[in-house]
C-alpha cells in the first residue's frame with residue numbers, strides 16, 4: 133500500500149550536496165505512523181516524496197500498488213487525487229472557494245456532478261460539526277476550522293493513505309486536540325496516516341514513531 | 357461550466373483590477389469599432405451613390421473639382437455641338453444641368469441644393485429607383501420635386517412655393533422616397549427657371565450616358581479634344597479615386613485602433629501574469645490535491661478569454677451605440693450616415709479581441725501549468 137525502497141534525496145546547493153534523506157526503506161503498516169526528529173532532519177522531504185510532490189535522487193516509492201516516483205507530474209497528480217489526501221500545516225484551503233466547495237473540490241477534479249459533490253461534501257461537513265460554516269471562506273474561518281475542512285477534503289474521495297505535515301503546528305491546544313481526534317477517527321481499517329510532528333504529545337496518539345536525524349532513519353518505537 | 361465558475365470567482369475576488377482590465381478591453385474594442393465604422397459608412401454611402409448614378413461622364417468647365425457643384429460656365433452653344441458629335445463618340449443621352457447652392461455654404465442640409473433639369477431629364481438620372489411618395493416625379497413644366505430628407509428638414513409640403521430668385525418661384529409638386537444618398541437632400545426644378553434665377557443662359561454641366569461598349573477613357577479624350585476649356589470627368593474614375601483614399605484611410609484608422617488593441621492585450625497579459633504570480637501557492641494546492649497541468653492551463657487561459665470576450669462584446673455594443681450617435685450628428689450636418697457597424701466589422705473586432713485575449717493568456721497559462729508542484733507549493 134505504502135512502501136519505500138532505498139529512498140534518498142540530495143539537494144545540490146552551489147558546491148555542496150545536502151543529503152536530506154538517506155537510504156530509507158520502510159513498509160508502512162496500517163494505522164498512524166508519526167515521523168519525528170529535529171528541524172532539518174528530513175521529515176518534510178520524506179513526506180514530499182511519499183505524496184509524489186517531488187522525485188527522489190535514488191530509490192522507489194510505491195503507493196496503491198504502483199511505483200510512483202518515476203511517473204510524470206500529471207500521473208502523480210492522478211495518484212494523489214484518487215489514492216491519497218494531504219493536510220498542510222497552514223494555507224490549506226483554496227481562498228476563492230467557500231468551505232463546502234473546498235471539500236467538494238477533489239470530486240470536481242474527478243468529474244463528479246455538482247449535486248453529487250455537494251451532497252457528499254455536506255454529509256462530511258455535518259459529521260465534522262461544520263455544516264453551519266459551509267458557505268464561509270477560509271478568511272472567515274478559524275485555524276482549527278480550516279484544518280478540519282482540509283481533513284474533510286482529504287477524505288472525500290476515500291483514499292487509503294493520508295499525509296499530514298504538522299497539521300496542528302499553528303493551532304492552540306484545544307483546536308489541536310479536535311483536529312487530532314478527527315484524524316484518529318478516520319484512520320481505521322486499512323487506512324494509513326503518516327503524520328509529521330515535532331510535538332511528543334501529538335506523537336503519543338500514533339501507533340508507532342519513526343525517529344529521523346540528519347536525513348537518517350534512526351529507530352522505530354511501537355506504541356500499540 | 358465549472359471552469360467558468362472558478363474563473364468568475366477569481367475575477368470577483370480582485371474586483372477592481374478585473375474591472376479595470378475589462379474596461380481596457382472594452383475601450384480598445386469600442387475605439388476600433390468607431391474608427392473602422394467611419395470607413396464602412398463612407399464606403400456604403402459611396403457604393404450607393406455609385407450604383408444610383410447613371411451617367412458615365414460629366415463635362416464641366418476646366419478646373420472644376422470632382423465633387424464640387426459646377427458653376428454655369430458652359431456656353432449654350434455646346435448643346436447642339438454635342439448633339440452633332442453623338443454618333444461619332446457613341447453618346448446615348450445628353451443631360452444639360454445647372455446646379456445652384458443657396459445658403460448654408462456647401463452643406464446640403466443647412467442650405468438648398470437645386471438641380472435644374474430639362475424636359476427630357478428626370479430625377480431618375482440621379483436616382484434610378486426614384487419614386488414620389490407624394491405628387492409627381494417630374495418637376496416640369498413649372499414645379500419643384502423635393503428629396504425626402506430636404507422635405508422633412510425644411511418642412512416642405514406639396515403646394516408650398518419656393519423662391520429661387522427675385523422673380524422666380526416654383527410650386528412644390530412632388531416629394532421623393534428616401535434613398536439614403538446625397539440626392540435625398542436635393543431639390544429638382546425646371547432648367548430654364550433655375551437659369552433665369554441665376555441670370556444666365558449657360559449650363560453648369562452636361563451629364564453623358566454612353567452607348568454600351570464605348571470606352572469611357574477614349575470618349576473623354578475625344579470630348580476634351582473637341583471643346584476648349586472643358587474637362588470630361590469619368591464618374592467611375594472619381595469613385596475609384598474616392599475609394600482608394602478610403603482604403604488608405606482604413607489603414608490609418610486600423611493602425612490607430614491597433615495601438616489601442618495592443619495596449620488592451622498588454623493589460624490582459626499584465627493582469628493575468630500578476631494574478632498567476634499571486635496564485636502560485638493556490639495552483640500548487642490544486643495540483644497537490646490532484647489537479648492536472650491542463651486544468652491549471654485551462655483555468656488561466658479561460659480567465660484571459662473570458663475578459664476578452666465579455667470586454668469585446670461590451671465594446672461592440674458600446675461601439676454600436678457610438679455609431680448611432682455619430683450618424684444622428686452626421687446626417688444632420690452632412691446629410692449622410694458616415695458611420696456603419698456592419699456585421700463583418702463587429703465580427704472582426706470581436707475576433708481581434710479574442711485572438712489578443714488568447715495570445716496574452718497563453719504565456720501566463722503555460723507558466724502556471726508548467727511549474728513543478730513542489731515549487732508551486734513553496735516546499736522547495
Ligand SMILES: Nc1ncnc2c1ncn2[C@@H]1O[C@H](COP(=O)(O)OP(=O)(O)O)[C@@H](O)[C@H]1O
Nearest residue numbers: 143150152170171172173174175176177178736
Ligand atoms: N529545496 C531544497 N533545497 C535545498 N535544501 C533543502 C531543500 N529542501 C530541504 N532542504 C534541506 O534538506 C534538509 C531537510 O529538510 P526538511 O525535510 O525540510 O527537514 P524537516 O522537515 O525535518 O525540518 C535540511 O537541511 C534542509 O535545509
Ligand SMILES: [Mg+2]
Nearest residue numbers: 172175176177
Ligand atoms: Mg518540515
